[in-house]
Amino acid sequence: xxxxxxxxxxxxxxxxxxxxxxxxxxxxxxxxxxxxxxxxxxxxxxxxxxxxxxxxxxxxxxxxxxxxxxxxxxxxxxxxxxxxxxxxxxxxxxxxxxxxxxxxxxxxxxxxxxxxxxxxxxxxxxxxxxxxxxxxxxxxxxxxxxxxxxxxxxxxxxxxxxxxxxxxxxxxxxxxxxxxxxxxxxxxxxxxxxxxxxxxxxxxxx
Numbered sequence: 001x002x003x004x005x006x007x008x009x010x011x012x013x014x015x016x017x018x019x020x021x022x023x024x025x026x027x028x029x030x031x032x033x034x035x036x037x038x039x040x041x042x043x044x045x046x047x048x049x050x051x052x053x054x055x056x057x058x059x060x061x062x063x064x065x066x067x068x069x070x071x072x073x074x075x076x077x078x079x080x081x082x083x084x085x086x087x088x089x090x091x092x093x094x095x096x097x098x099x100x101x102x103x104x105x106x107x108x109x110x111x112x113x114x115x116x117x118x119x120x121x122x123x124x125x126x127x128x129x130x131x132x133x134x135x136x137x138x139x140x141x142x143x144x145x146x147x148x149x150x151x152x153x154x155x156x157x158x159x160x161x162x163x164x165x166x167x168x169x170x171x172x173x174x175x176x177x178x179x180x181x182x183x184x185x186x187x188x189x190x191x192x193x194x195x196x197x198x199x200x201x202x203x204x205x206x
Contacts, residue, residue, distance in 0.1 A: 006161055010143060013084040013177035014168065017127045020079035023072055025173055029129050031067045032104045032197050035060070052111030053195065057103040064102070073127065073199065074099055077175070081123050081203050084177045090122075095205055097122055102201040107136070109193060113186035115141065121202035125177035128170045132194035137169040138176060141183040 017023055035056060036042070042059035045051070049058075056063065064071040081097050090097075100121055107113065118124045126138070142164050154162055170176055178184070180202060189196045 009161075010182060011084075011088060011179070012140070012168070013080065013087070013125070013175075014170070015080070015175060016173055017073070017076055017080075017175045018173060019076075021072060021076040023069065023076060023173075025129065027069050028073070028199075029197060031069050032106065032129055032199070035063070035066070035104060036106055053108045054106040055103055057101075057105075057200075060103070061101060063104070070102065070199075074102065074201075077125075077127070077201060080175055080177060081125075084123060088179070092205065097203040098206045100202040100204040102199065105196075105198045105200060107186065107189045107196040107198075109134075109189050109191050109195075111196075112136070112188045115139075115183055115185040117183050118180040118202050120204070121180040122205050123177055123203040124180040124182075124201065125175060126170075126198045126200045127175040128172055128198050130195060130197035131170065131172050132191040132196065134189070134191040135194075135196040136187045136189045137167040139185045139187055140166045140168065140178070141185075143182060 036054045039054075039056055039059055042054060042056050045058045046054055060066070064074050077099070085092070085097055105113070105126075145164055148164075154164060160166060168176060186196075
C-alpha cells in the first residue's frame with residue numbers, strides 16, 4: 001500500500017480573544033469609531049490612497065496608550081501569540097515575540113482589502129469587532145500556489161489542506177493568527193448597510 005502524508009503544514013490559530021482576559025466588545029467597537037472620527041491624518045491617508053472606509057495603519061502607532069481597552073487587547077494578544085508560537089515550535093533563542101504594530105480597519109459595504117503579506121513580521125493576525133450579516137470572510141492563499149505552474153484545479157470538495165484558497169468566517173470576539181508570510185485578503189464586504197470592523201496586528205522577533 002502506498003504511504004501518503006502531508007508535509008510542510010501551514011498553521012492557523014482560531015479562538016476567542018477573551019480566552020485570555022475580558023474585553024468588552026461594545027466598548028471596543030465604540031473606541032474604534034471614536035478614534036476613526038478624530039483621526040484626520042488617517043482619514044486623509046485613506047482618501048489619498050483610495051482605501052475604502054478607514055484604517056489607522058498609516059497614522060496612529062500608539063493605540064494601547066490612547067485607549068486603555070487597546071492595552072487590554074494587547075495583554076490578551078500577547079498570551080495568544082505565545083501559545084501559537086509554542087504550537088509552531090519556534091526556537092526563539094531566549095528572545096520573545098513582541099507587538100510591532102496594531103491598527104483599526106473599518107470596511108464599508110462594497111469595500112475590499114487586496115491580497116498581501118506582512119514581510120517584516122513573524123506572526124500577524126486580526127480580532128473581529130463587528131461582523132454584520134454578509135461581511136466578508138478572511139481569504140487565505142496556499143503559499144505554494146505561485147509554484148503550481150501546470151497543476152490542474154482541485155475538485156470543489158477537496159480536503160481543506162489541499163485547497164488553493166481557504167475562507168474563514170470569524171465571529172465577533174474571535175482572534176485569528178497566522179505566520180506573516182501567508183498571503184491573505186478580505187474579499188468584498190457584502191453587508192447591505194453595516195461596516196465590518198476589525199483590529200489587526202503584527203508581532204516581531206525581538
